[in-house]
Amino acid sequence: MSAMRKARKTKKPKGPVRSERVRSFLKLFKRSDHVLITINADPDSMASALAVKRLLWKHAHRTQIAYINEIQRLDNLAMMELLKIPMEKLGKVSVEGFTRTVLVDSQPSHSEIFETFTYDAIIDHHPIVKKWSAPYLDIRPEYGANSTILIEYLRRAGIKPSRQLATGLLYGIKTDTANFERAGTARDVRQFQYIFPYANMNLLRKIESSELRVTDLRYFERALQSRIIAKKGIYSHLGKVPSGDICVQVADFFNRVHGMGWTFVSGVYEGTVIIIIRNDGYRKDAGKVVSRAFGQLGMAGGHTGAARAEIPLETLREMGIKGYGSNLARFIRRRLKF
Numbered sequence: 001m002s003a004m005r006k007a008r009k010t011k012k013p014k015g016p017v018r019s020e021r022v023r024s025f026l027k028l029f030k031r032s033d034h035v036l037i038t039i040n041a042d043p044d045s046m047a048s049a050l051a052v053k054r055l056l057w058k059h060a061h062r063t064q065i066a067y068i069n070e071i072q073r074l075d076n077l078a079m080m081e082l083l084k085i086p087m088e089k090l091g092k093v094s095v096e097g098f099t100r101t102v103l104v105d106s107q108p109s110h111s112e113i114f115e116t117f118t119y120d121a122i123i124d125h126h127p128i129v130k131k132w133s134a135p136y137l138d139i140r141p142e143y144g145a146n147s148t149i150l151i152e153y154l155r156r157a158g159i160k161p162s163r164q165l166a167t168g169l170l171y172g173i174k175t176d177t178a179n180f181e182r183a184g185t186a187r188d189v190r191q192f193q194y195i196f197p198y199a200n201m202n203l204l205r206k207i208e209s210s211e212l213r214v215t216d217l218r219y220f221e222r223a224l225q226s227r228i229i230a231k232k233g234i235y236s237h238l239g240k241v242p243s244g245d246i247c248v249q250v251a252d253f254f255n256r257v258h259g260m261g262w263t264f265v266s267g268v269y270e271g272t273v274i275i276i277i278r279n280d281g282y283r284k285d286a287g288k289v290v291s292r293a294f295g296q297l298g299m300a301g302g303h304t305g306a307a308r309a310e311i312p313l314e315t316l317r318e319m320g321i322k323g324y325g326s327n328l329a330r331f332i333r334r335r336l337k338f
Contacts, residue, residue, distance in 0.1 A: 019156040025136055026059050026157075028120055029100060033060040036098040038090065038106075038114065041067035042076060044146050045105035046085055047172035048123070050165055051150035052104055053086075055157060064098070066090040068113045072243040078210035079171060082203050083164045105146040107132065107139070110299060123149060125176075127287050129301055141303075144184035147172030151191040166198030171207060178252075182281060182305040216246060223250045223265065228333075233262030235338055237329035241267035244274040244310075251276040266332050268313060268324050275309040275332060277302070293335040 029035065037052055039045040049065045056063050065087040071077055080087060090113065102121045108114045109129050121136035125143040132139075143149055147169040154161055161169065173192050177184035223236040234254050241247060244267070251265040255278040263278040275294065277286040286307035294300040298311035321331045 021138065022055075022153050022156045025121060025123075025138070025153070026055070028136055029056060029059045031059065031061060033062075033099045034097055035060045035063045035100045035102060036093070036095060037063060037065045037102045037104060038117065039065065039067050039104055040069050040106050040111060041071050041080075041087070042105075042175070043079055043168070044172035044176040046076070046079060046087070047165070047168035048104040048146045048150045049087075050083075050085055050168055051147070051154060051161075052102055052123070054159060054161070054165055055150075055153060060100070064088065064093060066093045068111055070243060073245040073249070074210040074213065075207055076245075078207045079168065082206055083168050085168070104150075110301070112299075125149060127301060127303065129291075142185060144180070144182075144188040145173040145176035147176070148188045148191045151195055152187075155194065161195065161198050163198065163200045163203075166195050167200045167203050167207075170195050170199040171204060178305075182278075182303075212249070215242075216249070219246045219267075220250060220253065223254070226329075227254075228338075229260075231262070231338065232260060233264065233338060234260050235264040235329075235333060235336075236266075237325070237332065238265065238267035239324050241269050241274075244269050244272075244276075247274050247276045251278045254278070255280075262338075264332075264336060264338060266329065268328070271313045273298075273309075273311040273313055273316060273328065273332075275311075277307040277309075279305055281305045289336070293337075 035056055037049045039049050053063045053065060067087055068090050100120045101117050103114060103119045104123045106114060107122060107124055107126060107129060119134045122132060122134050123138045125140050125146045127141045128139050138149065140149060151169055173188055177188055219238050219241060222238055227234055227236045234257060236250065238247060247265045247267045251263050254260065254263040261280050266273065266275045277290050279286050281304065285304045287302040287304060290300045290302060290307040290309045294309035294311055297315055298309060300309035302308055321328055
């Protein structure tokens with residue numbers, strides 16, 4: 001209740017007062033432009049893309065949100081459905097007709113698919129892995145959620161968010177900061193308080209309550225059976241998984257175990273080895289650990305408290321790492337020095 005009372009006292013922006021940063025972003029676009037917004041779909045990226053679409057409402061002819069990953073987590077599917085987010089799988093979109101491309105909540109190195117595009121704008125909050133070349137760049141690793149950045153854009157553009165958009169942005173902050181347990185700054189808190197009164201709490205509860213299928217429980221059982229506890233950390237290898245999201249869910253589950261400073265969960269999804277890292281945030285840096293261990297083998301990076309690596313299985317086969325089970329798990333543990 002105290003959070004709600006504070007949120008309702010937050011002053012709304014008066015008039016279309018725009019910062020130079022937002023003006024620079026909007027100047028990229030002409031009313032005749034067809035804009036493609038690409039994301040790796042999760043709550044923060046979907047909300048951010050929806051906010052960019054709203055910002056460009058009167059600045060472009062058409063905007064299309066396209067995602068590169070398979071959306072299988074129930075909360076992500078519920079968010080897309082309940083908030084009616086207009087998105088298409090990138091493979092189903094004819095990209096030739098677009099005159100501008102925008103990347104949100106990611107950087108080109110986060111996916112080989114992203115690397116095939118020449119972006120006009122990149123808006124992200126992940127650690128900078130290299131110097132990118134784009135007409136417009138706004139990368140703020142100090143922010144806990146990309147949604148926070150986009151709320152600032154909306155406010156400085158004098159745009160009042162719809163219930164749909166506000167609910168998405170609120171959930172984006174909640175998930176990427178783990179309710180401010182894993183990450184987050186005073187900026188994230190301020191924008192959370194601002195957006196709170198605009199959000200639909202009933203929709204938010206419906207989204208948050210959609211987390212696990214009955215069939216997902218087998219992977220939690222497998223994780224518990226295969227867990228290895230050492231050095232105040234826990235590691236589990238799941239073998240083949242139906243999506244990378246199940247590795248994330250298991251890692252978040254293990255990260256709540258008392259006394260565990262580190263959590264490592266790995267699995268294999270459609271020819272890619274996925275490694276998820278979580279920690280308690282105390283003088284640790286998951287992003288540096290995953291980059292050091294796997295950066296030369298595939299995509300690797302993240303924040304201090306949460307990180308991810310994706311390695312083509314073929315790369316490991318060329319190194320003599322066979323199978324999906326114990327041999328692969330031992331290799332991952334050696335690279336992590338766990």
